[in-house]
Amino acid sequence: SQKIEQNSEALNIQEGKTATLTCNYTNYSPAYLQWYRQDPGRGPVFLLLIRENEKEKRKERLKVTFDTTLKQSLFHITASQPADSATYLCALGPPSGTYKYIFGTGTRLKVLA
Amino acid sequence: EAGVAQSPRYKIIEKRQSVAFWCNPISGHATLYWYQQILGQGPKLLIQFQNNGVVDDSQLPKDRFSAERLKGVDSTLKIQPAKLEDSAVYLCASRNNRGPQDTQYFGPGTRLTVL
Numbered sequence: 405s406q407k408i409e410q411n412s413e414a415l416n417i418q419e420g421k422t423a424t425l426t427c428n429y430t431n432y433s434p435a436y437l438q439w440y441r442q443d444p445g446r447g448p449v450f451l452l453l454i455r456e457n458e459k460e461k462r463k464e465r466l467k468v469t470f471d472t473t474l475k476q477s478l479f480h481i482t483a484s485q486p487a488d489s490a491t492y493l494c495a496l497g498p499p500s501g502t503y504k505y506i507f508g509t510g511t512r513l514k515v516l517a
Numbered sequence: 518e519a520g521v522a523q524s525p526r527y528k529i530i531e532k533r534q535s536v537a538f539w540c541n542p543i544s545g546h547a548t549l550y551w552y553q554q555i556l557g558q559g560p561k562l563l564i565q566f567q568n569n570g571v572v573d574d575s576q577l578p579k580d581r582f583s584a585e586r587l588k589g590v591d592s593t594l595k596i597q598p599a600k601l602e603d604s605a606v607y608l609c610a611s612r613n614n615r616g617p618q619d620t621q622y623f624g625p626g627t628r629l630t631v632l
Binding site: 407410418430438445446447449450453464493495502503504505506507508 | 521534543548550552557558559560561562565572573591608610612614621624625626628
């Protein structure tokens with residue numbers, strides 16, 4: 405069955421450092437991958453989308469890579485700030501165009517001042 | 518542009534009782550999703566609508582859960598009867614359908630506690 409794994413343990417880093425979160429998947433061939441941010445008591449908020457034929461995508465301090473051979477995506481936040489503390493979710497989108505997303509379990513990031 | 522609206526925000530019920538959640542998507546968004554998010558887990562898709570038709574409900578426990586989207590706008594999700602394991606946040610999301618670059622917009626969710 406399809407499986408998406410994200411770091412189950414919380415990630416604590418010092419302010420100003422680069423945070424790197426991992427999303428691994430098996431038994432799936434997504435056409436694209438998305439990253440979302442979720443704050444406590446709120447719904448997820450879209451951050452970035454990367455397609456299967458793209459290696460890297462950037463938006464301000466965020467960078468996403470997508471390796472379809474390794475079946476892995478890395479999500480980087482550079483110059484991290486305490487305001488970046490949240491849970492980050494990856495979601496895979498199918499090639500069929502049904503737009504049925506499968507979400508990972510999420511990684512909780514805490515940036516320490 | 519108004520976001521996805523959900524109500525109620527919180528609900529506490531006894532097991533075997535019934536409950537209903539309401540969602541109003543972003544205007545013009547043809548696709549509507551209901552997700553269940555158990556504490557510490559990612560959202561799990563329950564049902565996906567395209568206008569007022571069901572696209573996918575393969576993970577909806579149909580013996581107790583039902584959902585409808587009359588007139589292709591608002592949607593309701595019902596649980597009858599509720600079980601303890603239904604305690605979760607129920608998220609509604611909507612999406613435009615111009616292409617893969619279109620993302621989902623989520624509502625704030627309804628936190629359900631079943632005692």
